[in-house]
Amino acid sequence: MNVYSRIFVTAKKHGMSIKELARKAQIGENSIYRWKTIKPSTQSLTKVARQLHVSTDYLLGQEESSNKKDCLDIADKNAQLLYEGQHVPEKYVNMLRFIMEEDRAEKTKTSKN
Missing domain, CATH: 1.10.260.40 (lambda repressor-like DNA-binding domains)
Structure with a gap:
């Protein structure tokens, strides 16, 4: 190809x-x-x-897989998240950030007890 x-x-x-x-x-x-x-x-x-x-x-055909495995930090406000090639709306990105922050806070609270 x-x-x-x-x-x-x-x-x-x-x-x-x-x-x-x-x-x-x-x-x-x-x-x-x-x-x-x-x-x-x-x-x-x-x-x-x-x-x-x-x-x-x-x-260029020098690599067979099109799966590029990049790491993306969703805490990065400049990062653009994709789902199936489509941009994820900002409101959903903010929900993900909130969930992750809550999870981290819960783990921190649990480890202190």
Whole structure:
């Protein structure tokens, strides 16, 4: 599978068209289509990989798994959580933070007793 094919398949899994992906990655609208025949720039490929939550190695075919296992700290106010490729609304992120803080407080209280 070539770079374009991997991008196409991965974008489809995220419910995105190639044009939508290019827009979100802030690259030229037809850039990705040209990758059928030419090699992408490292900078553009990195932007696309970030949008698809995969490594550039995966898109280049140097790694078979598209599962990028990054750690994300939900306490980080700048972190954007995803669920099945869709952004989690801020109200739910805040609920998760609240639950985690309550859990930590409960554990701290229990360990002091």
